[in-house]
Amino acid sequence: MDSTKKELRELVEELEMRVFGLEKRLAYLERLEMRRRKKMDFPDDNVLPELEPRVETSVDSGEMEDDLLGDAMRIVMECGQVSFSILQIGLRVGYARLAQLVNIMEKRGYIGGFDSSKPLEILITRAQYEQIFMKKST
Numbered sequence: 001m002d003s004t005k006k007e008l009r010e011l012v013e014e015l016e017m018r019v020f021g022l023e024k025r026l027a028y029l030e031r032l033e034m035r036r037r038k039k040m041d042f043p044d045d046n047v048l049p050e051l052e053p054r055v056e057t058s059v060d061s062g063e064m065e066d067d068l069l070g071d072a073m074r075i076v077m078e079c080g081q082v083s084f085s086i087l088q089i090g091l092r093v094g095y096a097r098l099a100q101l102v103n104i105m106e107k108r109g110y111i112g113g114f115d116s117s118k119p120l121e122i123l124i125t126r127a128q129y130e131q132i133f134m135k136k137s138t
Helices: 002-040 069-079 084-091 095-107 126-137
Strands: 055-057 064-066
Touching: 064 069, 064 095, 069 084, 069 095, 069 126, 084 095
Parallel strands: none
Antiparallel strands: 055 064
C-alpha cells in the first residue's frame, strides 16, 4: 500500500511541476505579447498597421511586378528546375506569394505552364536570364 501511495504522490508532484511550468511559460508569452503590442503601438485588436504591397500592378499594361522576381529566377536558374519547395525555402515566402511569382514568370515566358504532373520547364537560357535580370540590377 505504501509503495502505491508513494508512486501516486510522485506522479502528482510531477504533474504539478508540469502545470507550474506551463503556467510560467504562458505568463512569459503573455509578457512578450504585451511588449510586442507596445512596440508596434497597436491601439486595439481590430486595427492593424498598413503594410506596403510587395506586388505592384501596372495600370497601363496590367502586368504584375514583384521585388523577389529576380531572386526567384536566380534560384530557378541555379537549380535547373522550378521547385516550389526550394523556392519557398530560398525566398522565405508562403505558398500564395510563391504562386504569384510563378504566375508572373509564366506570363513573361520565363518558364512553361503547368502540364499535369510534369515539372515546369525553364524556357530561357542563362544568357537570356543574365541579359534580363543583370540589366535590371545595374
